[in-house]
Amino acid sequence: MKFLWQIGIILAACFIGEGISMLLPFPFPASVIAMLVLLAALAVRVIKPEKLHESSHFLMSNMSFLFVPSGVGIITIFDSIRGSIIPLLAVCILSTIITFAATSFTVRLLVRLQRRLSKGREVEQ
Incomplete structure (x- = not known):
């Protein structure tokens, strides 16, 4: 329950x-x-x-x-998207690379900010 x-x-x-x-x-x-x-x-x-x-x-x-229904849905319309498979793959690969780059940039930025904040606290003490 x-x-x-x-x-x-x-x-x-x-x-x-x-x-x-x-x-x-x-x-x-x-x-x-x-x-x-x-x-x-x-x-x-x-x-x-x-x-x-x-x-x-x-x-x-x-x-x-x-994710099974989504996969089955793609399989059922595969004939419709067959001509667009290269552009679709290009968009998927490009968006994955952009996502990785944005995540990397964000993590680096946050690590730098954390270091600055911890240095500022050490100076105050």
């Missing part, structure tokens, strides 16, 4: 995300809004992380099964 309550909390966040997405004057993914709603609820401690532990662990450990 506890597991169903946890899934219900996650579904409630999804429904709230859908509602907010419909109210926005521009298209925005409801799933992203739902994640932000859930993050906000966890951040302000409206929902305690322990209350979602079992369901989140279950979903994370079975995540590969959640």
Whole structure:
């Protein structure tokens, strides 16, 4: 029963995300809004992380099964995208490289900021 309550909390966040997405004057993914709603609820401690532990662990450990419908969908429309396979692969590879570069830049920036903050604290002491 506890597991169903946890899934219900996650579904409630999804429904709230859908509602907010419909109210926005521009298209925005409801799933992203739902994640932000859930993050906000966890951040302000409206929902305690322990209350979602079992369901989140279950979903994370079975995540590969959640990608099966997407893979099957791509296979069913493969004939339609066959002519665009090279541009699609190029976009995937390029976006992966950009994501890696942005992540690397962000990590380096944060490490530098952390070092500056720790040096500033050492000087004060």
